[in-house]
Every structure is written in C-alpha cells, then in structure tokens.
Amino acid sequence: MKNTTVIESVRALKNKKISALELAQEYLSQIKTQNPKLNAVVTLNEECTLAEAKAADKALAQGNAPDLTGVPIIYKDLFCQKGWRSACASKMLDSFVSPYTATVVENLQNVGMVTLGRANMDEFAMGSTNESSFYGTVSNPWQLDAIAGGSSGGSAAVVAARLAPAALGSDTGGSIRQPASYCGITGIKPTYGMVSRFGMVAYASSLDQAGPMAQTAEDCALLLNSMVGFDQKDSTSLERAKEDYTQGLNQPIKGLTVGLPKEYFSDGLDAEVAKAIEDVVAQLQAQGANIVQISLPHTELSIASYYVIASAEASTNLSRFDGVRYGYRTPQYDDLTDMYEKSRSEGFGAEVKRRIMIGTYVLSHGYYDAYYVKAQQLRRLIANDFQEAFKKCDVILGPVTPSAAYLQGSVQDDPVKMYLGDIYTTPVNLAGLPAMSLPAGFNSKGLPIGAQLIGDYFTEAKLLNIAHQIQQVTDWHKKMPAL
Numbered sequence: 001m002k003n004t005t006v007i008e009s010v011r012a013l014k015n016k017k018i019s020a021l022e023l024a025q026e027y028l029s030q031i032k033t034q035n036p037k038l039n040a041v042v043t044l045n046e047e048c049t050l051a052e053a054k055a056a057d058k059a060l061a062q063g064n065a066p067d068l069t070g071v072p073i074i075y076k077d078l079f080c081q082k083g084w085r086s087a088c089a090s091k092m093l094d095s096f097v098s099p100y101t102a103t104v105v106e107n108l109q110n111v112g113m114v115t116l117g118r119a120n121m122d123e124f125a126m127g128s129t130n131e132s133s134f135y136g137t138v139s140n141p142w143q144l145d146a147i148a149g150g151s152s153g154g155s156a157a158v159v160a161a162r163l164a165p166a167a168l169g170s171d172t173g174g175s176i177r178q179p180a181s182y183c184g185i186t187g188i189k190p191t192y193g194m195v196s197r198f199g200m201v202a203y204a205s206s207l208d209q210a211g212p213m214a215q216t217a218e219d220c221a222l223l224l225n226s227m228v229g230f231d232q233k234d235s236t237s238l239e240r241a242k243e244d245y246t247q248g249l250n251q252p253i254k255g256l257t258v259g260l261p262k263e264y265f266s267d268g269l270d271a272e273v274a275k276a277i278e279d280v281v282a283q284l285q286a287q288g289a290n291i292v293q294i295s296l297p298h299t300e301l302s303i304a305s306y307y308v309i310a311s312a313e314a315s316t317n318l319s320r321f322d323g324v325r326y327g328y329r330t331p332q333y334d335d336l337t338d339m340y341e342k343s344r345s346e347g348f349g350a351e352v353k354r355r356i357m358i359g360t361y362v363l364s365h366g367y368y369d370a371y372y373v374k375a376q377q378l379r380r381l382i383a384n385d386f387q388e389a390f391k392k393c394d395v396i397l398g399p400v401t402p403s404a405a406y407l408q409g410s411v412q413d414d415p416v417k418m419y420l421g422d423i424y425t426t427p428v429n430l431a432g433l434p435a436m437s438l439p440a441g442f443n444s445k446g447l448p449i450g451a452q453l454i455g456d457y458f459t460e461a462k463l464l465n466i467a468h469q470i471q472q473v474t475d476w477h478k479k480m481p482a483l
C-alpha cells in the first residue's frame with residue numbers, strides 16, 4: 001500500500017483489498033523504520049490508532065460508512081486532540097495532554113479518519129524551517145541535510161515520505177504552502193474563516209487557517225469537503241452553503257485567464273524556480289488558458305506588515321502561557337512574578353521569545369501608531385492589490401518561495417533572512433485569500449519546486465480544479481524520495 005493516495009486508500013478499503021487495521025499497522029511500521037531519519041512524527045499512540053482503525057472496520061462492514069472511513073491521517077502538533085499530547089512542539093506544552101478536540105479534527109474523526117500520530121512543527125508555528133521545534137529539526141525526505149520547511153514541516157515530510165496518505169497543517173504566513181513546496185506535495189490554505197480555528201493553538205488569530213496536505217489536489221479536495229463548515233465556537237467562522245470540492249474537478253480550463261504578478265518574478269527569484277513556473281505556464285497554455293501579466297505593487301511591504309501583525313497577535317495569544325493554568329512551570333521561584341518570568345523564559349524557545357518581544361514592542365504605547373497601525377494600513381493596500389488584479393485575471397500563478405529547500409542551519413543566525421523567504425506567501429494571509437501549492441518540478445540537486453495558485457475569496461474549487469488538470473498531464477506529484 002506504500003505510495004497510495006487518499007483516494008486509492010478509500011477504494012482499497014471499500015473493495016476490501018485491505019482493512020483499516022492492516023492499513024494503520026502498515027503505516028505505523030513505516031513510521032517506526034523511517035521516522036528516525038526524518039524526525040517528522042513527534043507522538044504516536046498505537047493503542048488509540050488501532051482502536052480507531054478497528055472502529056472504522058466495523059463501520060465499513062456495516063456499509064454506508066463515509067468515504068474517508070479508515071483512511072489514516074497525521075495532525076500537526078498544534079491541533080488539540082483529546083487524550084493526545086498536543087504540545088505545539090514547545091517545552092511549554094510538552095506535558096499537555098488535551099482534554100478536548102479541535103473542531104477540524106473532530107470533523108475528520110466524524111467521517112472515520114484514523115489518527116496515526118502527531119507531526120513535528122516549528123514551535124507555536126513560528127518559523128520557516130522547522131528548526132525552532134523543541135523536538136528538533138525535521139529533515140527533508142529528498143535530502144536529509146536540507147530543511148523540510150516550516151512551520152508544518154513534519155506534516156509535509158510525512159506525506160512526501162509516504163508515512164501517511166494525508167496530514168493536516170496550518171498556514172499563518174505560508175506554513176502549508178512553503179513546506180509542501182519544499183517536500184514536493186500538494187497543500188491548500190483555504191479562505192480565512194472556512195475552517196474552524198477552535199482547538200487550534202493560536203499563533204496569529206487574524207491570519208491562521210488550517211488546511212489539508214496530501215499528494216494530489218484531488219486528495220486535498222476530498223479532505224477539505226469534511227474540514228470546512230460553520231462553527232459557533234469560532235467567532236470568525238463563516239456561515240456558507242456547503243460545497244463539494246471534488247465535483248468541480250473535471251472542468252476544462254480553456255479560456256481561463258491566469259495572471260503572473262511581475263513582482264513575483266523579480267531579482268530575488270532563483271532561476272530554476274522561475275523555469276519550473278514557466279513549465280507550469282506552458283502546461284496551462286497547452287490546455288487553452290490565457291496568460292496575462294499583472295501587478296501586485298505592495299508585495300515588498302508584505303514581510304514588514306506580516307511580521308508586525310503576526311508578532312503583535314502572537315504576543316497577546318501567548319500571554320496565556322504563564323505557568324499557572326497549564327503548561328510548564330519552573331520548579332523553583334520566589335514569588336508570583338518570579339514564577340511567571342522563569343516559567344516563560346524556560347518554557348519558550350528563542351524564536352518564540354523574539355516574536356513576543358517584537359509584538360510587545362509594536363503594541364506598546366508610543367509605538368502602536370508607528371508600527372501596528374501602519375502595518376494594518378499596509379494590510380489593506382495589499383488586499384486591495386489582489387482585488388485590482390482579479391479584475392484582470394481569474395487566478396494568479398507564481399512561485400511559493402524564492403528558492404528550493406536550503407541546508408539546515410543556514411539561516412539560524414539571521415532570522416531576517418528567514419523572514420524574507422516568506423515574500424510570496426504572506427500577502428495571501430494578510431488578504432485572507434485561498435491559495436495552494438502544487439509540485440512543479442525539481443532543481444538540478446533533485447529538490448522539489450512548488451508552484452502557487454492564488455484565487456479570490458471562496459474559489460477553492462477553482463484552484464483545486466486547475467491543480468488537478470495540471471496533475472492529469474504531469475507526474476511531478478507522483479515522484480517519491482528514496483529513503
């Protein structure tokens with residue numbers, strides 16, 4: 001069953017080629033042999049996985065079980081899951097076993113998906129390299145000394161290495177699309193508000209959005225069907241009529257207008273990445289799409305705007321980790337203030353502390369107008385750029401990142417260098433738009449390159465269809481690393 005997609009697993013389970021229990025056991029044994037090389041999975045709970053698989057087999061035997069029944073999945077370590085350590089890859093939550101389950105996880109459990117384990121990530125989803133995890137760096141399955149990307153690096157690596165047919169990630173400024181691109185898989189960040197954030201540990205609440213990561217666009221569509229939906233426990237959840245994302249997957253793309261933002265193809269872009277995007281353009285043209293050049297003039301301001309807003313929100317969200325209610329508490333302290341200080345300085349890693357410091361600074365009296373308010377104004381300009389662009393095109397195509405995955409350790413002393421790599425992904429979150437990453441080839445070192453499709457609000461079905469059409473005529477998404 002190795003190298004099977006979600007759709008293929010669904011078929012194999014329905015046709016009784018394999019039972020949910022056998023499937024779970026196969027993946028667990030793969031994880032045990034391969035994970036020591038990757039460090040992509042941080043928690044297993046075999047007893048729980050096998051119990052869920054047995055329940056899935058029972059439901060399948062009774063007939064009428066939902067399509068995803070018995071299909072295994074791995075959750076990024078920031079989704080709270082009852083009975084599982086939900087640590088956000090932080091020392092702060094290392095001992096936290098969640099008493100409740102995130103809505104999005106519950107939605108997938110309700111359609112019978114089986115939890116295989118929990119994926120490594122950057123601590124509290126802050127990072128682009130998966131090097132800030134308390135549990136250590138995730139290796140890229142295509143080249144073990146390269147980064148898998150972040151913050152959903154573990155989720156991307158498990159799918160790429162075929163340790164699970166699917167994983168859940170979250171995307172605040174690119175954390176689904178960027179690791180998906182570095183690891184050669186497909187991932188989608190839906191329109192803000194489509195997937196409930198309840199039970200997903202908050203990093204930057206106005207930007208965070210959960211999404212599926214899998215081998216193909218078709219798999220992502222199937223997963224998304226069960227993930228989206230209104231949730232009264234999330235005040236920013238959207239109430240919309242349910243869509244079936246798999247229904248629109250065979251629409252011809254003839255006549256579609258695809259915009260290439262000139263700012264996404266400027267100096268900082270690696271030549272091999274640019275070439276890979278050109279190959280995707282050629283595929284789209286061959287299928288009858290029209291290509292136009294567009295402009296997103298405020299692109300270069302997105303990094304500054306994003307890192308001010310994300311850090312500001314992070315500093316307030318993370319104030320709840322104080323050593324009192326849950327999480328790490330320093331063993332020795334003099335008084336309450338000392339306990340707060342020690343618990344937080346010992347419990348958080350360097351990148352998280354950096355964000356808290358920046359966030360507290362930009363929100364402080366005297367700097368609020370100069371930084372936070374300015375960043376919010378830029379955010380509006382960036383969102384307006386996209387609305388202008390969508391007057392000229394149906395979707396936008398561009399790179400996900402300026403380069404393919406780089407060597408571990410190369411940006412650790414220079415966080416700003418790391419932040420600059422988020423130039424093509426953060427504008428999407430600032431605007432709240434849907435966007436996806438799909439495999440678009442390999443560079444001369446054999447590392448994957450991703451292409452990004454960005455759509456207007458609620459055009460997930462359109463993006464998934466375009467990606468699916470590309471995947472019908474290319475085989476980049478079928479390639480598998482030799483581990």
Ligand code: GLN
Pocket residue numbers: 125126127128150151170171172173174175176203310422
């Ligand atoms: N790299 C970005 C950051 O560090 C995005 C992370 C994310 O999307 N969670 O904030």
